[in-house]
Amino acid sequence: xxxxxxxxxxxxxxxxxxxxxxxxxxxxxxxxxxxxxxxxxxxxxxxxxxxxxxxxxxxxxxxxxxxxxxxxxxxxxxxxxxxxxxxxxxxxxxxxxxxxxxxxxxxxxxxxxxxxxxxxxxxxxxxxxxxxxxxxxxxxxxxxxxxxxxxxxxxxxxxxxxxxxxxxxxxxxxxxxxxxxxxxxxxxxxxxxxxxxxxxxxxxxxxxxxxxxxxxxxxxxxxxxxxxxxxxxx
Numbered sequence: 001x002x003x004x005x006x007x008x009x010x011x012x013x014x015x016x017x018x019x020x021x022x023x024x025x026x027x028x029x030x031x032x033x034x035x036x037x038x039x040x041x042x043x044x045x046x047x048x049x050x051x052x053x054x055x056x057x058x059x060x061x062x063x064x065x066x067x068x069x070x071x072x073x074x075x076x077x078x079x080x081x082x083x084x085x086x087x088x089x090x091x092x093x094x095x096x097x098x099x100x101x102x103x104x105x106x107x108x109x110x111x112x113x114x115x116x117x118x119x120x121x122x123x124x125x126x127x128x129x130x131x132x133x134x135x136x137x138x139x140x141x142x143x144x145x146x147x148x149x150x151x152x153x154x155x156x157x158x159x160x161x162x163x164x165x166x167x168x169x170x171x172x173x174x175x176x177x178x179x180x181x182x183x184x185x186x187x188x189x190x191x192x193x194x195x196x197x198x199x200x201x202x203x204x205x206x207x208x209x210x211x212x213x214x215x216x217x218x219x220x221x222x223x224x225x226x227x228x229x230x231x232x233x234x
Contacts, residue, residue, distance in 0.1 A: 012038065021222040023112040028105055032200050036061060037135045044059065060194040064201075066083045070191045071204045079203050081169065081186055082212030088139050088167075091116060093206070094157060095143040096130040096150035102143050102199045106206030112213040113221045123150075134179055139167040141206065145190065145198040146176035159182055169209075171202055 014030035040057055043049030049057070091110055095103035104120035111118045121130050123142070134140060140161050144154040151172075161168055162183060170184035173192050180187060214221045227229045 013051055013173070018219070020144075021225055022195055022227045023109055023210075023221065025203075033061065033064070035194065038090075056076065057196070060197055062143050063193070064197060067191045067193050067201050068204065071201050072208075074188060074190070074205055075208055078188065078208040079212045081188070082216055083208055084186075085139055085169070085209075085212040086216040087117060089135065090117040090137070091134070091139050091141060093120040093141045094119065094126060094154070095120075095142065096123045096154050097147065097205070098195060099143040099145065099150070099197060099202060102206065104140060105203050106143070109207050109210035110213065112224050112227060114217050115225070116213065116217075122179065125183075126148050126157055126160065127147075131164070131228050134161055134164045134166040136165040138232065139169060141169045141171065141191070141209075142184070143171045143202050143206070144174045145171075145187070145193070145202055147193070147195045148197065149195075151176055153177075155183075166234070171205055174199075192210075 016030040023206045093103035093107040100122045107118035107120035168184040169186045
């Protein structure tokens with residue numbers, strides 16, 4: 001048990017197992033599911049979630065391992081994608097709503113293991129800065145599972161990027177892919193999942209993309225330069 005755990009009033013363990021690589025992916029995934037269950041627990045305690053709804057939310061979570069396995073089957077397609085994009089020097093990642101933090105994680109993993117400059121942004125903020133950087137040398141990764149809320153809006157981002165000759169990699173679910181109409185340069189189709197759990201699925205192609213790009217560039221994905229597993233200084 002760490003000192004932090006001993007001193008804390010409460011502890012939730014992720015049970016992610018030992019970390020082998022510095023740029024951990026399972027830590028991100030386990031933290032997402034832990035917070036999902038914490039929110040579900042608090043909802044039941046505060047009686048803002050009924051029994052039927054909580055059962056449905058639990059059923060969604062039980063399906064996640066199967067969906068992850070399906071998504072990992074995209075590895076060959078993502079590797080081919082990485083081969084076409086590893087020579088670019090800058091990437092922009094955009095997501096809306098619950099996919100906004102996924103954009104941060106995708107950009108973080110790419111910069112950590114491949115040393116390519118990458119930024120994550122809320123897609124709604126694209127016009128307030130990042131759009132000035134977009135051209136044919138700036139691939140943009142759009143994370144947009146079909147949530148029925150923000151998908152239509154991110155199609156507007158897609159058109160703005162295309163108008164500036166930006167390269168677009170679009171991560172979406174099968175029910176929404178047909179709406180793209182060939183506007184994206186590359187489309188990665190992930191399995192359908194509940195909106196609240198979609199980040200666990202949509203982040204996997206981004207992590208695989210970072211891994212394969214790093215391999216093509218010849219960098220060490222397990223021990224990236226200048227990074228440490230434990231922060232020992234403030």
